[in-house]
Amino acid sequence: MRDPERHPGxxxxxxxxxxxxxxxNIRKVMDSGPHHYGDRTRGSALTRSTDPNNERDNRNAACPASRxxxxxxxxxxxxxxxxxxxAAKSERRDWGWAWVPVSEQRQQGGRVSAFYxxxxVLDxxxxxVEVP
Structure with missing residues (x-):
């Protein structure tokens, strides 16, 4: 178990x-992966990437246009x-995807950008990530 107090800032x-x-979807992936990415009570922190190639590769791996x-x-x-x-940077057990309403997806993008x-939160x- 990770100690969130080690990184209070x-x-x-x-x-x-x-x-x-x-x-x-976030909770399902956090619960199933060995690294529990983003879960501050038991996992490894996420790190932001501003590289457009990394973003493209991650999207293509998790949500290919062929789907x-x-x-x-x-x-x-x-x-x-x-x-x-x-998805392009992690082993399969550490990432996942799900079909969600387009309206939620649009809101999420704005919320994550506003958070950054x-x-x-820089490169x-x-x-x-805390989910209800």
């Missing part, structure tokens, strides 16, 4: 409240594509 993303399907999208749904991957722990900005910075 590490920011925590808490804004997935109100996004029930995304929160459920047919159901109407009104979007492919949600965790860990986030803009991290160094995304307000908490000054390579560590952060945690």
């Amino acid at each position: 590490t920011p925590v993303l808490k804004t997935m409240v109100g996004l029930p399907e995304i929160a459920a 047919k999208r159901p109407a009104g749904k979007s492919c949600d991957e965790y860990p986030f594509a803009r991290t160094n722990q995304g 900005q307000t908490q000054r 390579g910075d560590r952060f945690w």
Whole structure:
């Protein structure tokens, strides 16, 4: 078990409240992976990546364009594509994806971007994710 007090200044993303399907996907992946990425009580912190190639590779690995999208749904991957722990960078047991409502996906993108900005999470910075 990791001790969150070891990194008391590490920011925590808490804004997935109100996004029930995304929160459920995050929790499922956190619970199943050996590294429990983003779970500050027992896992390893995520680190932000601003490299567009890394983001593209992570999205393509978790949510390839060849996967047919159901109407009104979007492919949600965790860990986030803009991290160094995304699907292209991690072993399969440490990442996952789910179909979520497009409306939730759009809100999530804005919430994560706002978190990065307000908490000054820069390239390579560590952060945690808290889901309800």
